[in-house]
Amino acid sequence: MRSYSLIAPAKINLYLEIIGDRPDGYHELAMVLQSISLADQIDIQSIGIDTISVRCTHAEVPNDQTNLAYRAAALLAQQFPDAMAQFGGVEINIKKNIPIAAGLAGGSTDAAAVLVGLDLIWQLGLTQSELEELAAQIGSDVPFCIQGGTALATGRGEQLSPLTNLDHLYVVLAKYRNLGISTVWAYKTYRQQFNDTYISAAQDLQTRQQRVHSGPMVSAIMHRDGAEIGQLLHNDLEKVALPEYPQVLQLREAFEAQGVLGTMMSGSGPTVFALTESEAEALRVLEAVKTQIANPELEFWTAKFISTGIRLAHS
Numbered sequence: 608m609r610s611y612s613l614i615a616p617a618k619i620n621l622y623l624e625i626i627g628d629r630p631d632g633y634h635e636l637a638m639v640l641q642s643i644s645l646a647d648q649i650d651i652q653s654i655g656i657d658t659i660s661v662r663c664t665h666a667e668v669p670n671d672q673t674n675l676a677y678r679a680a681a682l683l684a685q686q687f688p689d690a691m692a693q694f695g696g697v698e699i700n701i702k703k704n705i706p707i708a709a710g711l712a713g714g715s716t717d718a719a720a721v722l723v724g725l726d727l728i729w730q731l732g733l734t735q736s737e738l739e740e741l742a743a744q745i746g747s748d749v750p751f752c753i754q755g756g757t758a759l760a761t762g763r764g765e766q767l768s769p770l771t772n773l774d775h776l777y778v779v780l781a782k783y784r785n786l787g788i789s790t791v792w793a794y795k796t797y798r799q800q801f802n803d804t805y806i807s808a809a810q811d812l813q814t815r816q817q818r819v820h821s822g823p824m825v826s827a828i829m830h831r832d833g834a835e836i837g838q839l840l841h842n843d844l845e846k847v848a849l850p851e852y853p854q855v856l857q858l859r860e861a862f863e864a865q866g867v868l869g870t871m872m873s874g875s876g877p878t879v880f881a882l883t884e885s886e887a888e889a890l891r892v893l894e895a896v897k898t899q900i901a902n903p904e905l906e907f908w909t910a911k912f913i914s915t916g917i918r919l920a921h922s
C-alpha cells in the first residue's frame with residue numbers, strides 16, 4: 608500500500624488579457640499567474656482494486672466523475688492501464704481549504720496534485736513536460752498548477768514562461784460566501800460585448816503575440832517591484848463582472864481605500880485580492896475591511912506569494 612500527501616496551492620491572476628479567438632475554439636489569452644500559500648491537501652492512497660474514488664471535505668464539491676481530481680486519475684488510468692493493473696486503483700481524499708468557484712483554480716490544482724501523486728504511486732517516471740501535457744488535457748490552468756510560482760501563461764493559458772520569484776509579497780482575499788460567477792458566463796458575456804476587439808482565429812502566431820500588452824507587468828515582476836506590480840494589475844473580465852456584481856466593486860473600493868499596493872478580481876471571480884508588502888499589513892487591511900463592511904457572508908483569507916506548485920506535504 609502506498610500513499611502520498613500533497614499540497615495543492617491556489618493561484619491568483621496578476622494579469623488577464625483576452626486577445627481573441629483560437630482555431631481550437633478556446634480564447635487566446637495572456638495571463639500572469641501567481642501561486643499563493645492558500646492550499647488544499649490531497650491524500651492519495653493505492654487500493655487493491657481497479658477503482659478510483661474521490662472524497663472531499665466540502666459538501667458542494669462532487670465526489671463523482673465530474674470532480675477534476677477524478678478526471679486526472681481517470682486520464683492516467685486510460686493512458687497507463689498496465690500501471691493500474693500492477694499497482695491497483697486509488698482513493699483520493701481532498702481537504703478543501705480553497706473556496707470553490709472562486710477564480711482561484713481550486714479544482715485545477717487538485718487535478719494537478721493527483722497527476723503528480725499518481726505518477727509517484729504508479730511509478731510512471733513522467734517528466735515535467737509530459738505531466739504538463741497531460742495536465743493541459745484536463746484544463747487550461749492545470750499545467751500552471753503543477754509548475755507554480757510566477758509565470759506568464761499564453762495560448763489558452765497552458766504555454767508557460769516562468770518569471771522571477773515574488774515571495775516577498777502578500778495578499779488579502781475576500782469573497783461573499785454565496786456569490787459565484789460562472790467562468791462560462793464571464794467569457795461569453797465578454798465575447799458579446801467586446802467581440803470587435805478580438806483577433807480572428809485565422810491570425811498567425813506572430814500577430815497574436817503582437818497583441819499582448821503584458822510587457823510592463825512582466826518588467827515590474829523582473830524588478831520585483833511590488834508597488835509597480837500593484838499599479839499594473841489587470842483583468843479584462845472585470846469589465847463584465849464589475850457592472851453585474853456590485854459586491855465585487857464594493858470589495859475593490861474598500862481595499863483601495865486602505866492604500867494597498869493594488870487590488871483586482873482574480874480570474875473570472877468573484878474573489879477580490881489586494882496586494883501588500885507584509886503579512887502585518889495584510890492582516891491590518893483584512894480587519895479594516897471586515898469592520899467597514901461588517902457582513903457575516905463575507906469571508907477573508909491572507910496568504911503569501913510562493914514559488915512552488917504541487918509539492919509533497921512533508922517536504
Ligand code: ATP
Nearest residue numbers: 673674675707708709710711712713714715717874
Ligand atoms: P478557475 O479559477 O480555474 O476558473 P474556480 O476556482 O473558479 O476555477 P473551482 O473551485 O475549480 O473554480 O470549481 C468550479 C466548479 O468545479 C465547482 O463548482 C465544482 O462543482 C466543480 N469541481 C470539480 N472538481 C472540483 C474540485 N476538486 N474542487 C473544487 N471544485 C470542483
